Amino acid sequence: MQLELLLPVVNGLTASVFVVDADRQILLINDAGRALFxxxxxGVDLVQAIRNPRCLKAIAKVLEGRKKTQTVITLQNPVRTTYQVTVTRLGPRILTGDEDEPRAVISLENISHIFEAEQMRSEFVANVSHELRSPLTALNGFIETLKGAAKDDDLARERFLDIMEQEARRMNRLIGDLLSLSKVExxxxxxxxxxxxxxxxxxxVITVLExxxxxxxxxxxxxxxxxxETTVLGDHDQLQQVFVNLVENAIKYGGMGGLITIAISSKDKTAGIRSQALQIDIIDxxxxxxxxxxxxLTERFYRVDKGRSREKGGTGLGLAIVKHILARHRGRLQVTSEINKGSTFTVFLPR
Ligand SMILES: Nc1ncnc2c1ncn2[C@@H]1O[C@H](COP(=O)(O)OP(=O)(O)OP(=O)(O)O)[C@@H](O)[C@H]1O
Ligand SMILES: [Mg+2]
Structure with a gap:
């Protein structure tokens, strides 16, 4: 049986698949492998395609007689990508008929998304813990002061309780935002x-934020x-949250100009009928x-000016929520801004 007979099968796989002989010469490569490498x-040595010691070692072991080896490698071409590499031995008589010529099948599966997701998850947990800890630390500090040094100071008590209330509110808002983010996801x-x-x-939204x-x-x-026509297919509460978040930001961070304009229009059709979308600009x-x-800006917890955002009660989750909601609606957010002139946050929603 000819190796080429395998091609229709391996070409159906999303993993890159190579078959090499005992000298590591490539005998067969599938479409996914061709596209990448x-x-x-x-006919050339596999090292020309995959210059990675761990991968080569895994292949060597199989060519020496091991049935199967697995490893994880990161390659830089064309962009940094992490692969799960599985090398298996192709028994000589099974396919080739050649007597003792060992062959190895190497399959590379892109697992970058799993790596990235894991990295994002741990960053997220670190951020959440930090954001929750800072109001808690403040609360603890004031409780201690109120029990001790400021015990009989009416004025201080009043002031500290105000701050404690603010901090508790901030924690509450943070937890609310986290919950709505996970619900949207x-x-x-x-x-x-x-x-x-x-x-x-x-x-x-305007009435609420007035x-x-x-x-x-x-x-x-x-x-x-x-x-x-300003009707879209959507989730009412989620869309309301989008505009509350954007208009609230415009007031909080762009309000010094004194005027915020919210404009609803329809995106012109020049880019094709499908692009005919509703466009909502929030201009400060x-x-x-x-x-x-x-x-x-749409990264979780990203704030341009942490101090200022915190002073305004911000958690840095507002625009992350906006982005996720718009993605669910197949819409998109566009931000343009000019220093000392103002910012425009534009929402596109398909109809
Ligand atoms: N209209 C705007 N003008 C200037 N800066 C803005 C504007 N909108 C957002 N930003 C900046 O983007 C950051 C992220 O906004 P986002 O809404 O995600 O978080 P936040 O407002 O700090 O907190 P939250 O919305 O969760 O209460 C803000 O902290 C602010 O620095
Ligand atoms: Mg906000």
């Missing part, structure tokens, strides 16, 4: 299917383009955001 590899693959009209929804805007001396203005005239921060 190049076309001209049959859990629903990520379920398509939302309510008909949601964004005009009343955004009007309601008191905050007043306190910060900001005017909220809503502009809706003529003749547009605040201090703006430096370009280097913009790509990172």
């Amino acid at each position: 190049g076309d001209e590899l049959v 859990a629903d990520a693959h379920i398509r939302p299917e309510e008909q949601v009209d964004l005009t009343p929804l955004i009007k309601q 008191p905050l805007a007043k306190r910060e001396n900001v005017k909220l203005r809503l502009i809706i383009a003529d003749d547009i 005239q605040g201090a703006g955001i430096k370009a280097e921060h913009i790509p990172r």
